[in-house]
Amino acid sequence: AQDQARYDVALDYFCRLEQRALALGQADFHIHACCAQIAVLAKLGRIAQALEKGEQALAIALARQNRPSHIAVLKALAVVYRDNPALPIPADKTDPELDYLLQAHALVQDSDGMVMPLDLLDSLALACEQRGEIAQAFHYTRAANAVREALHSLEAGNRAIAMQVRHKTERARAEGEHHRQ
Numbered sequence: 001a002q003d004q005a006r007y008d009v010a011l012d013y014f015c016r017l018e019q020r021a022l023a024l025g026q027a028d029f030h031i032h033a034c035c036a037q038i039a040v041l042a043k044l045g046r047i048a049q050a051l052e053k054g055e056q057a058l059a060i061a062l063a064r065q066n067r068p069s070h071i072a073v074l075k076a077l078a079v080v081y082r083d084n085p086a087l088p089i090p091a092d093k094t095d096p097e098l099d100y101l102l103q104a105h106a107l108v109q110d111s112d113g114m115v116m117p118l119d120l121l122d123s124l125a126l127a128c129e130q131r132g133e134i135a136q137a138f139h140y141t142r143a144a145n146a147v148r149e150a151l152h153s154l155e156a157g158n159r160a161i162a163m164q165v166r167h168k169t170e171r172a173r174a175e176g177e178h179h180r181q
Contacts, residue, residue: 001013002039002040005043007043008044010040011037011041011044014033014036014037015033015037017032017033018030018034027060027069028066028069031060031072031073032069032072034053034073035057035072037050037053038050038054038057038073038076038079038080039076039079041053042079042083047080047084047087050080051080054073054076057069057073058073058074058077061073067108068114071104071107071117074100074101074104075100075101075104075119078096078097078101078104078123081096081097082097082123082127095131097127098127098131101120101123101124102124104120105124108120115147115151116147118151121147122140122144124136124140125140125141128140
């Protein structure tokens with residue numbers, strides 16, 4: 001429904017998902033539902049409700065100490081401010097979109113073993129570029145390219161291993177058939 005721009009229907013689904021997640025005690029699904037509601041509410045022009053839902057989701061993510069969910073909420077809030085530049089700036093922020101993105105970036109950097117999300121680096125690069133901070137934009141673009149390259153190498157390695165396994169399996173099957181005959 002969200003992909004088809006049927007935002008009222010999508011909002012209903014995401015609200016029902018949130019209720020189910022609460023009933024089942026599933027914090028991850030709860031925060032996912034909140035992030036989705038933030039996006040849909042913003043698309044419906046209900047910005048105040050989107051920001052309120054964002055604050056609720058941030059509180060839940062902080063209480064649960066769930067970094068991936070915390071990062072997802074920060075990215076969702078950044079999108080709201082990116083898409084609505086006329087919004088008033090909160091007292092504790094100088095540039096809400098960039099501040100939220102930088103908070104998410106810091107959370108990823110502080111966590112062990114978490115791969116920097118490409119969309120976060122791309123969003124940071126774009127936000128810096130739009131503000132005329134070309135050196136920072138270039139830094140984030142290069143970081144995104146490094147992550148892309150690492151992921152590409154990993155995928156290529158995984159494909160090579162899969163091909164080797166398939167080849168060995170076929171050879172073993174052929175040998176088994178030969179011995180059987």
